[in-house]
Amino acid sequence: MPMPTEAQADKKPRRPRAKPAAAVPATDLPAAAAATPAPAAPAGPVVDLPDEGQARAVIDAVLPQVDAGRFAVKRVVGEALAVTAHAFTDGHDKVRVRLCLRKEGADAWQETEMQAVGNDVWSAACTPDAQGRWRYTVCAWVDHFQSWRAELLRRLDLADILIAARVGAELVRQASERAEGDDRARLARLAENLRSRAEQAGRATIAEMDSVSQEVASIKAAALSEDLAALADLYPDRSHAVWWSPEGLPLVVDRERAAFSSWYEMFPRSAALEEGRHGTFKDVQARLPYVAEMGFDVLYLPPIHPIGRARRKGRNNTLVAQEGDVGSPWAIGAEEGGHKDVLPALGTPEDFRELVRAANALGIELALDIAFQCAPDHPYVKAHPDWFRKRPDGSVQYAENPPKKYQDIYPFDFETPDWRAMWLELKSVFDHWIGEGVRIFRVDNPHTKAFAFWEWVITAVKAEHPDVLFLAEAFTRPKVMHRLAKLGFSQSYTYFTWRNDRHELMEYFTELAHGPGADYYRPNAWPNTPDILNEHLHHGPRAIFMSRLVLAATLSASYGIYGPPYELLQGEPVKPGSEEYMDSEKYQVRHWGELTLDRPDSIAGFIATVNRIRKENAALHSNASLRFFDTSNPYLIAYAKRDADGRNAVLTVVNIDATFTQSGWVHVDAAWLGADGGSFVAEDLLTGQSFQWQDGGNFVMLVPSQMPAHVIKIRGNA
Numbered sequence: 001m002p003m004p005t006e007a008q009a010d011k012k013p014r015r016p017r018a019k020p021a022a023a024v025p026a027t028d029l030p031a032a033a034a035a036t037p038a039p040a041a042p043a044g045p046v047v048d049l050p051d052e053g054q055a056r057a058v059i060d061a062v063l064p065q066v067d068a069g070r071f072a073v074k075r076v077v078g079e080a081l082a083v084t085a086h087a088f089t090d091g092h093d094k095v096r097v098r099l100c101l102r103k104e105g106a107d108a109w110q111e112t113e114m115q116a117v118g119n120d121v122w123s124a125a126c127t128p129d130a131q132g133r134w135r136y137t138v139c140a141w142v143d144h145f146q147s148w149r150a151e152l153l154r155r156l157d158l159a160d161i162l163i164a165a166r167v168g169a170e171l172v173r174q175a176s177e178r179a180e181g182d183d184r185a186r187l188a189r190l191a192e193n194l195r196s197r198a199e200q201a202g203r204a205t206i207a208e209m210d211s212v213s214q215e216v217a218s219i220k221a222a223a224l225s226e227d228l229a230a231l232a233d234l235y236p237d238r239s240h241a242v243w244w245s246p247e248g249l250p251l252v253v254d255r256e257r258a259a260f261s262s263w264y265e266m267f268p269r270s271a272a273l274e275e276g277r278h279g280t281f282k283d284v285q286a287r288l289p290y291v292a293e294m295g296f297d298v299l300y301l302p303p304i305h306p307i308g309r310a311r312r313k314g315r316n317n318t319l320v321a322q323e324g325d326v327g328s329p330w331a332i333g334a335e336e337g338g339h340k341d342v343l344p345a346l347g348t349p350e351d352f353r354e355l356v357r358a359a360n361a362l363g364i365e366l367a368l369d370i371a372f373q374c375a376p377d378h379p380y381v382k383a384h385p386d387w388f389r390k391r392p393d394g395s396v397q398y399a400e401n402p403p404k405k406y407q408d409i410y411p412f413d414f415e416t417p418d419w420r421a422m423w424l425e426l427k428s429v430f431d432h433w434i435g436e437g438v439r440i441f442r443v444d445n446p447h448t449k450a451f452a453f454w455e456w457v458i459t460a461v462k463a464e465h466p467d468v469l470f471l472a473e474a475f476t477r478p479k480v481m482h483r484l485a486k487l488g489f490s491q492s493y494t495y496f497t498w499r500n501d502r503h504e505l506m507e508y509f510t511e512l513a514h515g516p517g518a519d520y521y522r523p524n525a526w527p528n529t530p531d532i533l534n535e536h537l538h539h540g541p542r543a544i545f546m547s548r549l550v551l552a553a554t555l556s557a558s559y560g561i562y563g564p565p566y567e568l569l570q571g572e573p574v575k576p577g578s579e580e581y582m583d584s585e586k587y588q589v590r591h592w593g594e595l596t597l598d599r600p601d602s603i604a605g606f607i608a609t610v611n612r613i614r615k616e617n618a619a620l621h622s623n624a625s626l627r628f629f630d631t632s633n634p635y636l637i638a639y640a641k642r643d644a645d646g647r648n649a650v651l652t653v654v655n656i657d658a659t660f661t662q663s664g665w666v667h668v669d670a671a672w673l674g675a676d677g678g679s680f681v682a683e684d685l686l687t688g689q690s691f692q693w694q695d696g697g698n699f700v701m702l703v704p705s706q707m708p709a710h711v712i713k714i715r716g717n718a
Contacts, residue, residue: 055240057095057140060086060120062244064519071486072133072250073519076259079622080125080644081251085244087140088120094146096236097138099124102248104133114138128253131466135248141241145171145232152223158216162198165219169195172228178235187235190228194219252462257297257440258469258490259522260621262553262611263367263560264296265529268304268346269326270590278326278589281347281355290595292362294567294604295611299359300367300442300560302530302586303329304352306336306343308375311398311408315588316574319407328586330371330444331408333378339370340432349436356437367471368433371444372426373399374410380425381410387422389413399448414450427457430468434461440469446484447474458488471524475532485521491558496525496551497534502637502656506628509555509639513626523623525556528566530586532579537571543704544658545569545603550709553610554652555639557623564592567604613685613711618643619650627672633664636700640673649673649714651682655702663701670695673714681715690715 062085064073075081087097100109114122128134148171152164169191176187197219204212222228271279271287284301291299312327314320321327329343336344342352359366374380380387381396388410389397399406416422430441446454461468472489474481475497485492499508512523527548528537537544545566552559561567565581574580583590597605614620619641629638635657642649651673655662670678675695682693687707691698702708 052240052242055242056089056093056142057240057242058088059097059138059140059242059244060088062086062138062249065249066486066520069245069249071520072252072488074252074254074258074490074522075128076254076256077129077131078127078256079259080127081136082123082125083114083136083138084117085114085122085138085140086120087114087122087138089142092147092150093142093144094150095140096143096146097122097140099126099136099138100248101126101128101134101136101251103128103130104135109137111139128251131253131255133463133466134251134253136251137246137248138244139238139241141236141238143236145175145236146229149224149229152220155220158213159202161216161220162202165194165198165223168223169198172232174237175232175235178237183231183234187231190231194223197222252488253466254469254490255467256621257365259557260614261298261491261524261558262296262614263298263300263524263526263558264291264294265300265302265560265562266291266564267329267530267585267590268301269329269343270585270592272589272591273594275591276589278345280345281351285355285358287595288359288362288364290597290604292364293597294608295615297364298367298440298560299364300440301369303332303369303371303444304342304346305329305332305339306334306341307331308334308377308408310376312375313408313587316582316584317580317587325587326589328408329369330373330586331375331406332371332373333375333380335377338374338379339372339429353436360437365440366438367440367442368438369444370429370433370441372412372429372449373444374412375408376410378410384418384422384425386418387412387416411448414453423453423456426453427460430457430461434465434468439465439467440471442471442473443489444473446472446489447476447480451483451487454484454489455487462488482517482521485517491522491524494523494525494556496523496556497527497529497532500534500536500656502631502634505551505555505637505656506639509623509626510628512556513623518624522558523556524558524560525552526560526562527552529562530581530584533571533573533581534579535573535577538573540569540571541658541704542569542603543655543708545571546606547654547656547658547704547708549603549607549610550652550654550711551637551656553614554620554641554650554711555623555626557621561607564595564602567595567602567607568592568599569601569603609686610711613650617648617650617685617713619648627669629669630667631664631700632667632697633662635660635662636664636666636702638666638668638700640668642672642674646674650685651712651714652709653700653702653712654709655704658704658708661701661703663699665697666700667697668693668695675714675716682710682712683715685711685713 066073083099085097087095089095097114099112099114102109112124112126114124117123148168152168155161155164172187172191172194176184176191179187201212201215201219268281268284269279271283307327307329308331312321312325314322314325332339342349356366391397396410399409399411412422458470469490471491472484473493474484475493481492495508499505572582574582597608625641627640631638635655636653637656638653640649640651653666670680679692679694682691686709
C-alpha cells in the first residue's frame with residue numbers, strides 16, 4: 001500500500017499531545033531510572049498481571065485427594081492409583097493431560113497420558129512399585145499440533161488445506177528442535193517435505209488444478225498421518241503447561257499386608273497346656289502351628305510388659321486383687337521395667353526374639369500391642385511426674401471412661417510443658433520393638449492421645465521403616481476414627497461388631513468400600529475382642545459364630561478374631577447385657593486345653609477353610625469392588641467382589657438368622673460377575689457343591705445347623 005505524502009498526512013487530524021509529566025528531582029530516583037525518562041503514568045489504577053498469562057489450560061479438579069492434599073491417599077505396592085482430572089481450555093483447541101508420579105526424593109516424574117472420557121473429564125492410572133511416600137499430580141497444556149490436526153481434518157478448500165499444511169510444517173519443525181537423536185532428523189525431514197510440497201502446489205496454474213487437487217489430497221493425508229502424529233506427540237510444546245500442584249499430592253504406599261491380612265489375637269499367659277501354669281513365649285511358639293493351620297498371617301499379642309502391682313485389678317475387674325491375681329496387661333510398668341521390657345513370667349527378651357523368628361518362618365508376623373499408659377508403679381511415674389495430670393489433692397489422675405474407671409492406669413498428659421521429651425521417649429518405644437523384629441503395632445485407644453503426636457510419630461517411624469504398619473484400636477466417633485486414619489494409621493477397627501441386620505451391614509460396608517474414606521481408611525473387622533462380646537454372641541449357637549466370621553472375612557479384606565474364645569464358641573458375659581466376658585483373660589490366666597482343627601467344640605477347621613478361600617481368591621483381597629445384590633428375604637444378605645482384572649469373582653450369601661432356616665431369591669448381575677452368557681456354574685467353596693445359576697433370580701436355602709453361608713466362586717459361563 002502506498003504511503004501518504006507529507007501534505008496528505010498533514011491534513012489528517014492529529015491526536016492531542018500528552019502533557020509532560022511533572023518534573024521529579026533526579027536525586028529521588030534509583031540510579032538506573034535517572035538515566036531514562038520516566039514513562040507516562042498509565043490511566044486508571046495499576047493492575048498486576050499474572051506471571052503466566054499465556055497459559056490457557058485449566059485443571060479444575062483432581063481426584064482422589066484427601067482434604068485438598070492435607071493428608072495422603074493410601075495404596076499398597078502394585079495397586080493401581082486411578083486418577084481423574086477435570087481439564088479444559090478456552091475455545092476449541094485441544095488439551096493434553098498427563099498424570100505424574102514420583103517417589104519422594106526422586107528428581108523426575110513418571111508420566112502417563114490421560115485419556116478423555118467425556119465432559120472434560122480425563123482418566124489414567126499409575127502403579128507405585130515401592131513402599132514409602134510418593135507424590136502425584138496432573139499437568140495440562142494446549143496442544144497446538146493436535147489442535148492444528150483436528151482443524152486440518154475438517155478443511156475441504158484446496159487453498160485452505162495448503163495454508164494449513166504450511167502451518168503444520170512449522171509446528172513439526174518446532175517439534176524437531178525439541179526432539180533428540182534420530183527423531184530430531186526425521187521430524188525435520190517430515191517438516192521440510194510438508195512445507196515444500198505445500199508451497200509447490202500453491203504455485204500451480206489453473207490448467208494444472210486437476211493434478212493439484214490430487215496432490216493436495218495426498219498432502220492432507222500425509223499431514224494427518226498417524227505415524228507423524230505419534231512422533232510429534234513425543235515432543236510437545238509444554239512451555240505454557242499448568243500443574244494442579246507442582247509439588248504433588250501425597251501418597252503413602254504400604255506393603256500388601258496393610259490392605260489384606262487375617263489377625264489372630266491371644267494372651268500369651270494363657271498359652272500353657274498344663275492347668276494352672278502361667279504361659280510363656282515358648283508356649284506361644286508351640287501354638288504357632290495351630291495358628292498357621294487356621295490360616296492367620298498376623299498373631300497379635302496384648303501388652304507383654306511388666307504389670308503394675310499398685311491398684312492391681314482382680315478377676316472380672318474387681319477393684320481389689322487377691323493373692324495370685326495377675327492383673328491387666330494394659331496396666332503397664334512395675335519395678336521390673338516398663339514399655340521396653342517383658343514380663344519375666346513370660347520369658348526373656350531372647351525368648352521373644354525366638355518367637356518372632358519362629359512365627360516368620362511359618363508366614364506369620366507378630367503384632368505387638370502399644371498402650372501408651374502407665375501403672376502407678378511404672379518407672380515413668382517417678383522419673384517424669386510432670387508427664388501425668390494431677391488431681392486437686394496432688395495425686396495422679398487415673399484413666400476414666402464413665403461409667404468405667406481404670407484405677408490401675410495413669411494416662412499421659414499430652415499438654416505437659418515437657419511434651420517434646422515425652423514424644424521422643426514414646427517414639428523410642430516403637431524404635432525398641434522394631435529393633436526386636438516387630439513390624440506391626442496394634443495401638444490401644446489412640447483417640448485418647450494427641451492427634452499431632454500420632455501424625456508426627458507415624459511419619460517419623462515410617463520414614464525410617466516404611467514396612468511398619470499401625471492398626472488403630474478406636475471404637476469412637478466416626479470423624480475421630482477417620483482423622484486417625486488420615487494421620488497415618490495403616491488400618492482401623494470398625495463398627496462391624498455392632499452391625500447385625502442386613503440393612504446395617506449393607507449401609508456400613510458400602511460406606512467403607514465406596515464412601516469418601518475409601519482412599520485412606522482401611523477397615524479391619526472383628527466379630528469379637530477381649531473388650532467386646534457383642535450380645536449377638538451371648539450364649540449363641542455354633543451357626544452365629546460361623547456366620548459372623550464369614551461376614552467379617554468376606555466383607556472386609558482385613559479381619560481378626562480374639563481366640564481361643566471365638567473358635568471355642570465362648571459366649572458367656574460377666575452379667576446379662578454386658579459386653580465383658582465372664583472370667584475375662586484381661587484379668588486372669590485361662591486354660592484352653594489342646595487346640596486342634598478337628599476339636600468337636602471348635603470351629604477352627606471352618607476358620608481354616610475360610611482363610612484358605614481368602615488367600616486363593618484375589619477378589620477378596622480388596623474392598624474396592626464390593627457390590628450388594630437384592631434378596632427377597634431380609635434374613636439373607638448377598639454381596640460379591642471381583643479382582644482388578646475381572647478374572648476372579650466371589651459371591652457370598654449369608655443367613656444372618658442363626659436359629660431358623662431361611663430361603664429366598666438372590667438377584668445377581670451375571671455380566672458383572674464375569675458370566676457374559678447369562679448363566680454360570682456357582683461353586684460353593686465351603687461345601688464343594690456346584691449349582692447352575694443365571695442372571696437374575698436364583699433360589700437359596702441356608703440351614704444354620706448345616707451351613708449358614710455360601711461362598712461361591714464364579715466358574716464362568718455354564
